[in-house]
Amino acid sequence: MRSWIVAAAIVPLFLAACGARDEDEETPAAANYSPPTVTSRLDFGSEIERRFHDNDVNRDDKITPDELPERLRPMIARGDKNGDGALSAEEWGNLLLDWFDRNDLNKDRTLTSEERETYRAQQRARRAAAAPDGSAR
Template identity: 50%
Template sequence: MRWQMMVAGAVLLAACSKENAEDAADPAVLANYVPPFVMSRLDYGGVVERRFRRLDVNHDDHLTPNELPKRLSDRFAEIDRDKDGRISNDEWSSWMLARFDQQDANHDGTVTSDERERAREQKEMDLPTPAEEPDNSATPVG
């Protein structure tokens, strides 16, 4: 019985892999491949914290207009809820998680490629990708 199960599994694997191998061998398919995007709210919370720390170049636990990426500079007043001229980690986290929640169309705690594309089509701001994060790795975080 065990031997029959192994043979059946091997046949299924061979059938699936032949189809996938043909697709994988096509350079056009490989050139246009976009990996799926899935991010949980919990994981995104960690991304938000790390992004705040990277943006806070003077390490004063606040973001000022000159520390924000250019694409967010016009949103400074929106993020700075208490209007003190700087963005605290709490203000940043609240704003970023609200953006995540807006993109999470089915409210399941994850944002998928489809939800992200829908947000782009509706001209909502997209979630940042690691490539858009500033590289402050040379600056020690203290």
């Protein structure tokens, strides 16, 4: 019993020590290294809400085209289900959760920076394969 407890205490320490040594070995490359990130779908939900309020400049609980940067304006046409030309909090949330789920390639409801990278690369490849004038849909 006692040795079991000791082993349980030592194993994590051992793993931590190995991790620390690996980090030391990687130090020369550290300058170019951005640590991987993981976002849970739950965390992303509060992020969605925060971003909605950030973008809703006039606080009317709608995001209109003039409140979005040019490159994000196509979001409105895609997400505006009731056709009022703006995104409600719900329409905004659905759009962003849909984006999250498309990026979550292994469908474990967390999004890693690696998955985002992979998804971005897939999108680039898809655009490159489309007609040069962008007419392909």
